[in-house]
Amino acid sequence: MSSNWFKRKLANGEAVTRSWLVYSPSKKSAYCICCLLYSRSEHQSTLQQEGGFSQWKAPERMTVHKNAKNHRECFTLWKELERNLTEKKGILGVELQLQIEKEKQKWRDILMRILHGIKYLTKQNLALRGHRESLQADGNSNVGNFLGLMKFLAVFDPVMREHLALIESHPYALSYISPGVQNEFIHIMASTVRKNLLDSIKKAKYYGLLFDSTPDQAHREQISEVVRFVDIDFERKTVCVRESFLGFLHLRQKDAASFV
Known part of the structure; x- marks a missing residue:
């Protein structure tokens, strides 16, 4: 040839x-x-x-x-x-491509509202759970702060209104509001916050470590870890002392006794 x-x-x-x-x-x-x-x-x-x-x-x-x-x-x-x-930078038909992009944007909007709701409750130090976490619960049941906030948001927001209506009519549909997903989002945000705090602490010239022992709900000894550091902002020309809680350190019983 x-x-x-x-x-x-x-x-x-x-x-x-x-x-x-x-x-x-x-x-x-x-x-x-x-x-x-x-x-x-x-x-x-x-x-x-x-x-x-x-x-x-x-x-x-x-x-x-x-x-x-x-x-x-x-x-x-x-x-x-x-x-x-x-x-179009796609291998699918134009109409199908637009439909996929519309679906992706819808889930982005839903997840953005869910994440901001979780962030608001955790920032206010409010519990997310209730006595009965279900959208089908009657008016006398406490569905918890998170689901209550989502239902309140749905009154004014068409995106959440449509999403919650779909969940109520199809209980096994993908929702991203289950307790497991809430915990996953909390852990992701906590990891990000902790990383940002550690980055700020590493930049500080002066810092100190504070530890305090307290039992948890299971009566296990745990140590709270707090870092006190000097935060210097050279752009704004400000200096302030900050305290950041980094988490709990769980100890074995014999280690807790020696610590106390």
């Missing part, structure tokens, strides 16, 4: 590249890339079969394949794909 196979001459003598024609050195055969991708015809030429085309003494087969109705349909679909990749 020579390079001339990849070009055809028009009646005016102009040479046009056969962009659909590819060659496999391993199989020593030629293939039609667009027919390999899109053809569903029962009558396939060798250019779209697994073995490929290798009858180099029969170049007229190329012209026959190019003029076939199945090839023209596959070539059109292939060029539409190429145009979508160039203009």
